[in-house]
Amino acid sequence: MDTLNDILQTIAHAPIQKRAIANPRVLNEAYAYEKPSSFSRGMRIDLNGLVILLISGTASIDEHGNSVHIGDFPAQLRRTFDNITGLLASEGATWHDVVRTSCYLRDIDRDYDAFNAGRTAFFKEQGLDPLPASTGIQAHLCRPELLVEIEAIVMFRTDQSVRDKEK
Numbered sequence: 001m002d003t004l005n006d007i008l009q010t011i012a013h014a015p016i017q018k019r020a021i022a023n024p025r026v027l028n029e030a031y032a033y034e035k036p037s038s039f040s041r042g043m044r045i046d047l048n049g050l051v052i053l054l055i056s057g058t059a060s061i062d063e064h065g066n067s068v069h070i071g072d073f074p075a076q077l078r079r080t081f082d083n084i085t086g087l088l089a090s091e092g093a094t095w096h097d098v099v100r101t102s103c104y105l106r107d108i109d110r111d112y113d114a115f116n117a118g119r120t121a122f123f124k125e126q127g128l129d130p131l132p133a134s135t136g137i138q139a140h141l142c143r144p145e146l147l148v149e150i151e152a153i154v155m156f157r158t159d160q161s162v163r164d165k166e167k
Helices: 004-013 073-090 108-126 160-166
Strands: 017-021 042-047 050-058 098-105 133-138 148-157
Touching: 050 073, 073 108, 073 148, 098 108, 108 133
Parallel strands: 098 133
Antiparallel strands: 017 042, 042 050, 050 148, 098 148
C-alpha cells in the first residue's frame, strides 16, 4: 500500500497537461485576424483533478473577429463578459470558478464608474459570493476602438462532488 509520502510524490511529479481553449461560436481565434496574433484565447492546465484556466485578455470581439459596440462602453463591457462566459462554458466552468480578473480600461478616469456599475450588476446576476479578486488598470488596448479588456484566472476541480461542496 502506498504511503502518504508516496502519493504526494506521485502527485508532485505527475505531468502537467495543458492545452489551448476556444469557443469559436462566441469569438474568433486571434490567428484569424487580418494581422494574425500569436496567443491562445486561453490555456487549460490540468493538475491531477485541479483545473486552472488562464483566460487571455478578452474584449468586445465577435465570432468573425470584428470589434462590436464601438463607442458604447456598457455594451462593450457586456460583450466582454459574454465572451468570457462562453470560454468558461467551453471548459465546463462558470463565473463561480473565477478567482481573479485583471481589467484593462482605455480611459480609467472616464470609464471606471460605468465599469464598476456594469461589473457589479453582472456579478450580482451571476450570484457571486465571494467576488473574484480584481485589479483595474489603464492601458492602451490592441485596437483603438476597444474600451475594455478583461483577463481571468479560473480554478475548479473535475470531481463534481467536490465542486458541489465548494459552491
